Amino acid sequence: MGISIASVIVLLGVLIFVHEFGHFLVAKLMGVGVLKFSLGFGPRLIGRRVGETEYLLSAVPLGGYVKLLGESESDHVAPEDDKRSFSSQSVWKRIAIVISGPAFNFLFAILVFAIIYMVGVPTVTSDVGGVQPGSPAHAAGLREGDRIIAISGKAVSRWGDLAEIITQSGGQELVITLARDQEQFEVRLKPELATGKNIFGEDVEAYRIGVSSSTNTFIERQNPFAALWSGNLQTWNITELTLLSLVKMVDGVVSPKNLGGPILIAQMAGVQAKKGIMNFVFFMGLLSINLGVLNLFPIPVLDGGHLFFYLIEAVTGREVNIKWRERAQQVGFAILIMLIIFVFYNDILRLFGE
Structure with a gap:
């Protein structure tokens, strides 16, 4: 149990950091103000402000967030900071910032697999x-x-x-x-x-x-260049297999009972950690891909949902009506909650089954 808890803390901590750091870094490169960088949700456990950004470790370790200047319609932005506001950026810059989180998950997986190939498989x-x-x-x-x-x-x-x-x-x-x-x-x-x-x-x-x-x-064992190429192929193949698995689930070939949540992740993280560091690192790369794929789903409140609205704006030249976005986010939030409840239900059934 101790190994499972420690390994899942490391696993989720690294993957959440990688994802949020993608948003953070690209926002900084685009000249957008970053107000908060949090690992976890909910009440603040510890934090420190450096410049304009507050770096937080929060109580619920099932995600994280980056709070950008002017990200919400209700945010008050001083006139002198308007150029650094997220909402003032071109649609392509906003797309780049949103997509960078999942992109970093895929890049991290490539790096992880490349290291494994260099060490030896x-x-x-x-x-x-x-x-x-x-x-x-x-x-x-x-x-x-x-x-x-x-x-x-x-x-x-x-x-x-x-x-x-x-x-x-x-x-x-x-x-x-x-x-x-x-x-x-x-x-x-x-x-x-x-x-x-x-x-x-x-x-x-x-x-x-x-x-x-x-x-x-x-x-x-492979040299660094060959290992990077192999890591890229491995990431592509796993991404393709993940998407195909979802299609098979919709078709009824794969049972939705195979979906797992935090409890299953904790169990698998513990099992892989006991098998050795390379097994654990491979599992981290695998889960990073899944996190990247999940966040690209066109569900409002996820990165993919924001990306969907920005792509519509890029094509039509007009922002999607704020009321439609708010309603879509409410629906997206409800879908996400139902999915979380379902995977927790599957996890509990597995525990009792064992």
């Missing part, structure tokens, strides 16, 4: 762990313990690369180069379509040769 080798009877691999003579070192002239050392080449083969004949008992030789085979389950439990057809991976791994 356990990677499954291209060793054959099993051969399915009657499969193309079995007919070609592949055996457990064989190491596949190339496919149609393309060198492979990772199981993921091997699987990708086979899946994308289109059923064309492949030349498999094997290493067995310190000897190398080639076999030819044609992948065949087989039905299996994807990560959502749906039946899908894919080309396979009938081999499974072994448990052998090696530590793969």
